[in-house]
Amino acid sequence: MIRYDALDVLPVRGALPGLGEALDQHGGAVLVAPPGTGKTTLVPLVLAGLVGDGPVRRVVVAEPRRIAARAAARRMAWLLGEKTGESVGYTVRGERVVGPRARVEVVTTGVLLQRLQRDQELAGVDVVVLDECHERHLDADTVAAFLLDVQAALRPELRLVAASATTDAEGWARLLGEVPVVEAQGVSHPVEVVWAPPVRPVRPPHGMRVDPVLLTHVASVVRRALSERDGDVLCFLPGVGEIARVAGQLGGLGDVEVLQVHGRAPAAVQDAVLSGGARRRVVLATSVAESSLTVPGVRVVVDSGLAREPRVDHARGLSALATVRASQAAGRQRAGRAGREAPGAVYRCWAEAEDGRLSRFPAPEIKVADLTAFALQAACWGDPDASGLALLDPPPGGAMAAARGVLEAIGAVGSDGRPTERGVRMSRLGLHPRLGRALLDAGHSVGSEVAAEVVALLSEEPPREYGDDLAAALRAARRGGDAYAGRWRTEVRRLRAASAPAPGAPRDAPFDTCGPSVAGGAVPRAPEGARLGGAPTDDHAVGLVAALAFPERVARKQGGSFLMVSGTRAEVGDGSGLRDAAWIAVAVADRPVGAGHARVRLGAVVDEGVAREAAGALYGRGDEVRWADGDVVARRVELLGAVELAVRPLRNAEPGLVREALLEGLRDEGFGLLRWSRDAEVLRQRLGFLRHRLGAPWPDVSDDALHARVDEWLEPELGRARRRADLERIDAGQALARLLPWASGEAGRFDELAPERIEVPSGSRIRVDYADPERPVLAVKLQEMFGARESPAVAGVPVVVHLLSPAGRPAAVTSDLVSFWRDGYRGVRAELRGRYPKHPWPEDPATAEPTRHTNARLRR
Structure with missing residues (x-):
């Protein structure tokens, strides 16, 4: 018998006329209804004609999670006074409770996606309700896109409803074809917001890691809420591990029952949470409790402010969930749980000032997921x-x-x-394509039963207590009596049935994993003894399945860690059963905070034969000539991705490869590898000065420019070189002279424009220092410049004259000798003539005779 007393009080009833009109006139609508209004339960019943006097229709409701799908179907059946499966049923992966008379079927979005691929017309379905569309799961977005295609091309009479409490209503309305937005007003029970930030600093989440300080704080806030408020407490945490940790800190609560709700929780626990209890309860939940589920008795919500979203590290080839700050929309959804039945309160474990900086909506999975x-x-x-x-x-x-x-x-x-x-065929297995590949291909070698068992383990990561060794986890699941083992057995049965060929159909041949290599040609098969055949052991079977699913994560032991063929390095934990393996296949990995390497969370031991079979498309062999450890290294290498399988010295390497290796060495270590005499260094400095002063055609002799023109000045010497020692014999000055502008004839003026030496008044030829191209320097004894009436110049630039004492130490620096003789000389003379009395110190140096000699020598 229909429970009209419960149905009549649902606030969404007021929006039903507008919703019906929108569907009749536009074929779709966006329904925005606060939590607890009945959008998930009453609306499908009315659309199906099970309540009220509407037309008889078949309605499919798509939920993002299995727990929500089951709960919604059971609630609707209860409202009709029936058993689940009669008028209202549900289908989730591995479980179907739908009778022949069912008019409402609640499914997960993944199930609906598979159904659409098999039957694009969605025959027999009149209305599809996409519930909780604000969560922006990838499957839900994909289902919506496919349904719009079906409606446009095949089924214009199909009605679509996008429903949520908090969503981008206008965006969804445009997507569905400018359909109306219908809003339902809920019974507004006030929810008081209590800001409860941690007193101690908390490190932000990174990867899957949550600071234990925050979890301890959340547990204390739960205790505070129990003491300050009446009713049950619903606490939101990002994942199963955090739920377990907080539950462990909530011991000694007396008559208060602590329950843990997440997608892996046993059905009995889920049912107990949704049916209420006699004792006061603390319900620790992931985001599964944000929407679609009404947890009776809840008056208080404690929100950790964290959520989990998928992320992909394309550089490392790792896909995993990441802990992030929950969005403002998620915060409103969570807070609404406290006010569904009566006034309540939400304790938010962050500061009020932070709230405005949170993102408005969760990141769409299509933007961040694999x-x-x-x-x-x-x-x-x-x-x-x-x-x-x-x-x-x-x-x-x-x-x-x-x-x-x-x-x-x-x-x-x-x-x-x-x-x-x-x-x-892969797309219809209800698995990630990687796992679908492993299920189909491994069955030929290890048998469909074992392949299904291992893939079931990989499709839902086993509990941490099963360990990080996939083979050991398989044995634990086989003998286990826990909730995970039960779900695992159900999935094994589903996969075994899904992968079985249709009656009469030919059995698939295994996919050839040995694709073309980077060096061209076929990949050599592993030695027969290394390949799986006959009746493989469980350990070998598990390794093969994992390697086929994640071929780029096959890894070889190198030192204290493993190098994946993708190039990512990974480590295993202390005491791991994988530590002593030569090869492993990494199934699950993450990167801890501050770690340079990935951490293996689940993997399997394999041998080289399995590695070659699984990652054959990454096989390559060829000659490798490069600069390493200060010289040319030539090797013949056999590779599996980034992993070296075999290396042999290479004699008579191809000259072009050697030349590139030598150039690599010159780039890494500089042109100091060549033989630079004093004359060669001076030549480079003189050319650098003219380039700076006059520009072209004088060559740029910076390192970058010399690398760019290496063919012009370093051949043929470079072509004859084979190793570092050959480079060290090359005369850099002789090679550099090739860059002089011979073709234009300017090379003939080189010594005129940038002379190596300048004759000073004493007759000495003094070397010019061009180290600073802006200010060439002439260092000369002061007495040798007597009589000079102007400073020497090169290429029109006065040189900086360093006037030296008789001992060769700088006495003065000037680029204007006339001014120095007039103004500066007296001070230098007064300071130095007493110290060097044997040398001439005339009163008028501008007219004095220049000399290299002492007074005694001059008198003779």
């Missing part, structure tokens, strides 16, 4: 680059290119981006 699965779905839909899909945000070009590269490597799409038959 797009490999999305790219395959788009290709199978007929739009490989997704350019024709109606999306609120277009996919980033770089991420799509990376995704397509992965899909080509695993044989899911061809070079034109179109899906292969294999790719179509």
Whole structure:
């Protein structure tokens, strides 16, 4: 019997006429309804004609999470006074409770995506409700785009509703074709905001890491809320690990029950949370409790202010969840949980001043997530680059290119981006394409049962207590009686059925992982003894499946860490069962705060044969000639990506490669590798001065310019060199002289414009120092310049004269000898003639006879 008493009080009822009119006239609508108004429960029942006098329709409600899908279906069935599966059912991955008379079916967006790929018309469905569209999950955005294609091309009568409590309503309205926005007014129970920032400084989240100081603070705020407020407490935390840590700090709460709610929680715990209890409760939850779920009895929310979002490190080839600050929209959703049934309060574990700096909405997954699965779905839909899909945000070009590269490597799409038959089959497995590849290909070597078991482990990361060794985790799951093991067995059954060929269909041949190598030619197969055949052990089977799923993460032990074929270096934890392995396949990794290397969180031992089989497309061999450790190194190398398999010295390396290696050495270590005599250094300085003073045609002799013109001045000596010692024998001055402007004839004026030496009044020829191209220097004894009436000049530039004492020490510096004789000489004479009485110190140096000699020598 329908529970009208519960239905009649749902505030969304007032928006139903407007919603019906929008669907009839425009074919779609955006429904904005606050939490607790009944948008997830009453609206589908009315649209299906199960409540009220509307037409009979079949309605599909798409939820972002399995727990929400189950809860919504059960709640609707309860409102109708029926069992789940009669008029209202649900389908989530691995579980379907839908009877033949069902008119409302609640599904996850992933399930709906698979259904659309199999049946683009979505036959028999009249209305699709995309619930909680504000969360911007990639599957939900993709489903919306596909549904709009279906509505435009095949099913104009299909009705679409985008529903949420907090969303970009106008953006969704434009996307759905300028449809109306229908708003429902909720029963507004006031929610008091209590700002409760930590007293001690807290480090910002990084990767999956959350500062333990913050978690301790959250636990203390929960205790504070219990003491200050009535009712149950709902505490939002970013992940399962943080929930467990806070739960461990909430011991000794007396009669208060502590419950943990997340996607991995046992169904019994989820049901207990959603059905209420006799004792006061603290419910620790991830974002699954933000929307679609009503947790009865909650009057207080404690918000850690953190959430988890997918991120991709393309440089390291790692995909993982990252801890981020929750958006303002998420904060409103969370706070609303406290006011669904009565006035409440939200304790926010951050300062009020920080709130305005938070992002308005969560980052759309399409902007930050791995797009490999999305790219395959788009290709199978007929739009490989997704350019024709109606999306609120277009996919980033770089991420799509990376995704397509992965899909080509695993044989899911061809070079034109179109899906292969294999790719179509992968897209219907309900798995990431990497895992789909591993499931299909590994089954030929290890059997479909074991392949399904390992892929099930990889599709939902096992609990930390299972360890980081995938083979050990498999054994733990097989014997385990925990909630994870139960879900794992269900997934194994689903995968085994999904991967089985259709009756009468030929069995797929395994995909040839040995694609063309970077050196050209085929990749040599591993020795037969190293390859899997017959009845492989579990350890080998697990390693093969993991390596096929993540071929670029196959890694070889080097020193105390592992080098992946992608070039990323990774470390395993102390006591890990992987530590002594020569090769591993890394399934899950992250990068700790401040660490230069990735950290392996889940991996499997493999041998070199498996590594070659799985990562065959990354195999290469060839000659490597480079500058290393101060000389030319020539090797014949066999590579698996960045990992060296074998190295042999290379004799008679190709001259062009040697030449490039020598140039690399000159770039790294400079032209000091050549033989620079004193004359060669002076030549370079003189050329540098003329280039600075006169410009072309005098050559630029800076390092960069010499590298750019190396063919003009360092040949043929460079062509004959094979190693560092040969460079050290090259006369740099002789080579540099080739850059003089011989063709224009200006080279003949070189000694005139930048003479190496200048004759001074005494008759001595003194070397000019051109080290500073702006101010050439002439260092000469003062007595040798007597009688000079002007300063010497080169290329029209007066040189700076360093007048030296008889001992060769600077006595004065000038570029204007006339002024010095008149004004500065007297002071120098007064200071030095007593110290050097044997040398001449005339009163009028401008008219005195220049000399290199002492007074005694002059008298003789």
